[in-house]
Amino acid sequence: MVTIRDVAKYANVSVATVSRVLNNKGQVSEETKRNVREAIEHLKYRPNLVARTLYKKTSSMIGLIVPDITNPFFPALARTVEDRARSYGYTVILCNTDGSTEKEADYISSLQQKGIDGIIISTNRSEADDFKDIDIPLVALDRIVNSEIPTVTAENKNGAIKATKHLIDVGCQKVVHIQGPRELATTNDRKDGFLEVVQEADIEHVVVEADFDIKVAEETAYQLLQEQTNIDGFFAGSDVIALGIIKAAHRLGLNIPEDLQIVGFDGIEMGKIFIPSLTTIEQPIYEMGALAVDLLSQQIEKKELDKHLYEFPINLVIGNTTKR
Amino acid sequence: MVTIRDVAKYANVSVATVSRVLNNKGQVSEETKRNVREAIEHLKYRPNLVARTLYKKTSSMIGLIVPDITNPFFPALARTVEDRARSYGYTVILCNTDGSTEKEADYISSLQQKGIDGIIISTNRSEADDFKDIDIPLVALDRIVNSEIPTVTAENKNGAIKATKHLIDVGCQKVVHIQGPRELATTNDRKDGFLEVVQEADIEHVVVEADFDIKVAEETAYQLLQEQTNIDGFFAGSDVIALGIIKAAHRLGLNIPEDLQIVGFDGIEMGKIFIPSLTTIEQPIYEMGALAVDLLSQQIEKKELDKHLYEFPINLVIGNTTKR
DNA sequence: ATGAAAGCGCTAACAC
DNA sequence: GTGTTAGCGCTTTCAT
Numbered sequence: 001m002v003t004i005r006d007v008a009k010y011a012n013v014s015v016a017t018v019s020r021v022l023n024n025k026g027q028v029s030e031e032t033k034r035n036v037r038e039a040i041e042h043l044k045y046r047p048n049l050v051a052r053t054l055y056k057k058t059s060s061m062i063g064l065i066v067p068d069i070t071n072p073f074f075p076a077l078a079r080t081v082e083d084r085a086r087s088y089g090y091t092v093i094l095c096n097t098d099g100s101t102e103k104e105a106d107y108i109s110s111l112q113q114k115g116i117d118g119i120i121i122s123t124n125r126s127e128a129d130d131f132k133d134i135d136i137p138l139v140a141l142d143r144i145v146n147s148e149i150p151t152v153t154a155e156n157k158n159g160a161i162k163a164t165k166h167l168i169d170v171g172c173q174k175v176v177h178i179q180g181p182r183e184l185a186t187t188n189d190r191k192d193g194f195l196e197v198v199q200e201a202d203i204e205h206v207v208v209e210a211d212f213d214i215k216v217a218e219e220t221a222y223q224l225l226q227e228q229t230n231i232d233g234f235f236a237g238s239d240v241i242a243l244g245i246i247k248a249a250h251r252l253g254l255n256i257p258e259d260l261q262i263v264g265f266d267g268i269e270m271g272k273i274f275i276p277s278l279t280t281i282e283q284p285i286y287e288m289g290a291l292a293v294d295l296l297s298q299q300i301e302k303k304e305l306d307k308h309l310y311e312f313p314i315n316l317v318i319g320n321t322t323k324r
Numbered sequence: 325m326v327t328i329r330d331v332a333k334y335a336n337v338s339v340a341t342v343s344r345v346l347n348n349k350g351q352v353s354e355e356t357k358r359n360v361r362e363a364i365e366h367l368k369y370r371p372n373l374v375a376r377t378l379y380k381k382t383s384s385m386i387g388l389i390v391p392d393i394t395n396p397f398f399p400a401l402a403r404t405v406e407d408r409a410r411s412y413g414y415t416v417i418l419c420n421t422d423g424s425t426e427k428e429a430d431y432i433s434s435l436q437q438k439g440i441d442g443i444i445i446s447t448n449r450s451e452a453d454d455f456k457d458i459d460i461p462l463v464a465l466d467r468i469v470n471s472e473i474p475t476v477t478a479e480n481k482n483g484a485i486k487a488t489k490h491l492i493d494v495g496c497q498k499v500v501h502i503q504g505p506r507e508l509a510t511t512n513d514r515k516d517g518f519l520e521v522v523q524e525a526d527i528e529h530v531v532v533e534a535d536f537d538i539k540v541a542e543e544t545a546y547q548l549l550q551e552q553t554n555i556d557g558f559f560a561g562s563d564v565i566a567l568g569i570i571k572a573a574h575r576l577g578l579n580i581p582e583d584l585q586i587v588g589f590d591g592i593e594m595g596k597i598f599i600p601s602l603t604t605i606e607q608p609i610y611e612m613g614a615l616a617v618d619l620l621s622q623q624i625e626k627k628e629l630d631k632h633l634y635e636f637p638i639n640l641v642i643g644n645t646t647k648r
Numbered sequence: 649a650t651g652a653a654a655g656c657g658c659t660a661a662c663a664c
Numbered sequence: 665g666t667g668t669t670a671g672c673g674c675t676t677t678c679a680t
Contacts, residue, residue: 014667049437051657075393094418113373338651375673379656
């Protein structure tokens with residue numbers, strides 16, 4: 001390994017001078033600058049970032065913690081976060097918790113020990129003191145944690161209202177909402193929006209819970225459709241759940257959207273690709289990921305944030321799972 | 325931040341002793357051990373891994389470089405890699421290159437500067453000297469780079485043979501192979517297998533190229549199906565391409581598998597979920613990811629590898645895109 | 649069994 | 665402008 005010392009020796013200067021040209025700091029004559037750069041080039045020197053981090057206490061690495069990377073929503077998010085992070089010069093460490101609180105705690109602790117500068121987290125936990133002992137910048141993404149942590153999310157309730165109204169508009173008489181895990185504030189907001197509309201419109205309705213997992217959602221929908229008659233509409237708590245519902249309907253020989261209409265939530269790519277393509281509430285994933293990085297960066301730079309909750313507007317996208 | 329010094333002071337011992345109990349190395353009396361542990365507990369001390377890495381030159385971090393995290397094949401791979409890595413005590417840094425050689429080089433260089441212990445890479449590059457200047461352990465996953473780098477892949481050619489034979493078995497008379505990017509050795513192996521079978525069987529056939537991208541594949545298939553008549557079978561270079569073909573067929577009102585039969589390659593979850601479910605060549609993604617980590621770990625521990633190319637057997641999984 | 653001290657590669661005072 | 669040197673927090677000889 002070639003170190004700053006080797007460069008200094010080769011260029012006949014001190015390590016301080018090399019450090020100065022490396023960081024463009026302090027006064028160095030043009031000539032020595034050239035010499036040092038030549039030495040660097042010649043020796044193929046690359047600064048050891050570990051040593052730099054040890055001294056400076058900042059690593060230019062940020063963590064992104066997601067519950068399930070195989071859920072298509074998160075790769076999309078990860079990608080935008082990584083893109084934006086790169087533009088700041090951050091490297092992203094992507095951590096997958098499998099929804100396990102233990103793994104999550106593990107990661108947080110180990111990231112801190114590694115000198116990470118900040119963490120963007122999409123977690124299932126939400127007790128107020130879950131994140132009390134973390135003393136590095138934090139941003140909650142998609143999933144609301146508590147009011148002390150800056151949070152980026154979408155207008156979940158409003159989205160649910162739009163989705164449910166759409167189902168009524170296209171003629172549904174008995175509507176089911178399969179919500180995601182009850183621990184998540186986001187899913188409850190969606191449920192609240194749903195309930196507000198169906199109660200107001202006095203529409204027959206059911207609410208059940210499922211994981212953000214196609215198989216689980218499929219089973220849940222399958223059972224419901226067998227047990228109860230007249231269900232003609234579903235508002236799914238996520239696109240993944242919506243795909244499960246389509247599968248269940250398919251197994252039962254129901255036609256979509258003739259017999260059954262479905263609205264999802266998220267706007268993942270797979271919803272557009274699926275046959276039939278999904279009517280859904282689209283979240284601006286790109287903007288959300290980008291803002292999360294911005295907010296994290298601001299905290300890392302010790303800037304004050306003007307507000308702590310950022311809710312993005314959503315958008316009803318009509319596909320082939322509802323009638324036109 | 326509480327350091328090893330604080331712990332030493334609190335426990336009335338030297339930092340060396342604290343280090344000894346931390347690492348379970350050297351001789352420490354039971355009593356001082358207890359004292360030190362108490363101090364650690366009381367002060368909530370966590371060792372600074374950056375400092376440790378600086379000294380030991382090993383970070384327990386490995387990099388995983390993938391070309392496109394939004395391609396469902398890679399989250400699946402990433403997950404198994406992360407799982408296995410965890411069991412070794414490694415943290416995975418997941419890097420997404422967007423297929424850009426420049427980003428890839430950036431990542432490799434920056435990972436090395438960060439003291440990463442090794443890299444698992446799924447790359448598009450394959451020139452012999454592309455990776456010559458990397459002096460840390462490397463494993464190529466899914467995509468073959470060159471014979472000097474340990475590689476984990478599937479029996480691509482054999483899989484293609486099985487797929488193509490299956491298409492012939494179910495009655496196809498004119499078969500198209502949409503292969504992935506020609507730069508990849510894996511895709512060419514698949515093409516070779518395809519050609520071997522169709523030529524042997526003297527079946528009318530076409531080979532075209534597309535990206536591992538649904539939209540591109542869809543357009544490619546759409547054009548082919550319009551221009552050429554009698555196409556009744558597709559062997560797709562990947563499941564993602566196969567989904568694109570299904571979309572194209574759907575747009576043209578073709579029935580699957582009655583009018584058109586399709587076999588994919590990979591065995592991603594989405595293929596099982598899609599309607600119709602995909603007939604495909606399934607790679608043992610879990611085993612492949614796990615072995616890649618094993619091989620990397622062996623190199624990091626300076627163990628000799630007995631061989632350099634590991635090809636996993638594949639498996640034809642029959643879905644609803646081919647006749648039974 | 650324990651401590652003192654050197655050093656991992658870098659940055660930043662502080663001299664000159 | 666440039667060099668000397670003291671750390672950053674840790675591990676590891678080498679004494680004792």
